[in-house]
Amino acid sequence: MKTSVQFTNWExxxxxxxxxxxxxxxxxxxxxCLIERSLFRVTGNGSEVLLYTKS
Structure with missing residues (x-):
């Protein structure tokens, strides 16, 4: 009985x-998808690198 209870618990x-x-x-x-959209908005600041490292 204990094994069946453990099995259902793990399930x-x-x-x-x-x-x-x-x-x-x-x-x-x-x-x-949000990062890709923000990449099109932000250009050349290096913030796209920060976004990728945060994720």
Whole structure:
């Protein structure tokens, strides 16, 4: 009985991690799109390098 409880607990943790990973993946995509748009706005200041290092 204990093993089955542990298995379901790990399954729930895995689902939470998967959901968090999907959310993080989409946020990174949106973040990269925002960086590309800001790169077109800012030219020659070196701030694009700062944006890439922050991400």
């Amino acid at each position: 729930g943790i895995g689902k939470k991690r998967y959901r968090a990973f999907v959310i993080m993946f989409f946020s990174i995509i949106v973040h990269c």
